[in-house]
Amino acid sequence: MNKPIYVSILLVAVSLGLMLTLQYRTTSSVEQGVAYGREQELTVEKLQLEKELAHLLDESTDLSAKLEEAGKGYSEAAVAFESELSKIKLYAGLVPVEGPGVEVVLENLPDSTPDRSPKLISIKDYDLLHVVNELRGAGAEAIAINNQRLLATSEIRLAGNHIVVNMVNISAPYRVIAIGNATTLKSSLVIKGGPAEILNERGIAVNVTIKEKILIPAFTGGLRFDYATTT
């Protein structure tokens, strides 16, 4: 009768001690972990952060859409730059162009009179300059002499028996081609007192022909700006 009582007392005592100490240890270990109230606090914070995250994700998609649009704008700008660049190249004479215009061929007349020395009748640089100047004054948009495209920096100068254009020696016959309003160009040359007449008087044949389509090559030399910089 007494035996089971002692067994049960022992069992109960052991389990009670076990429970109490386990509980004690768990409670004292809690301080290293997370307090109970803190858990709820953190849960609330987490919810808040999740809300915030969703909000930020929304914002992110919005911004990336905007960025994409901006990228589109950028490519449009690139296209605009491209067209601007080609336009500027066209103005600068770095691309071949074609269009209506005139062809002017200047040639020394054959020596009919022996008393005229070839030097006298030979075409000089200023003759070409005169022609080119008149063409420019008549609105020529592109000019080339013997396929040397004239740029803003091109020179036409006499060097010995040759004329140098774009650092290239050219010699007679000189073929000046210009694109522009053909009739205006031609009349500017053949007008009374114009370069054609003056040159003719000096024994130089000036042959101006209107052409429907003239191909003027691009400038082929190198461009260097050592001193000038943009401001």
Added chain:
Amino acid sequence: MWLGLWLAVLGLGVGIMVGLNIPLILPHAYAKYLSVAALAALDSVLGGIRAAMEDHFDNEIFISGFFSNALLAAGLAFIGERLGIDLYLAAVVAFGVRLFNNIAIIRRHLLKK
């Protein structure tokens, strides 16, 4: 009677030693259930002592009450947690009241002697 007391003290000591040296710490989530279970167990033990003093101690009632109260308290706390009701508070209050009741009665019995 004295053997029972010594056995109880010995058992408690063994339980405390084991509990302190066992390399197991309950996760904090279960600490609440264990606390309610420990409270119920404490109440049962005090109830047993009171019954012994009133001379109607029943071993079966004692042992079954000890374990069923502990498990029921922990289970109630668990279910309450799942349902969002703080049932463990009810267990704490109920067992706490009974605990004090038992202590008061034990005290009276001791004083009457």
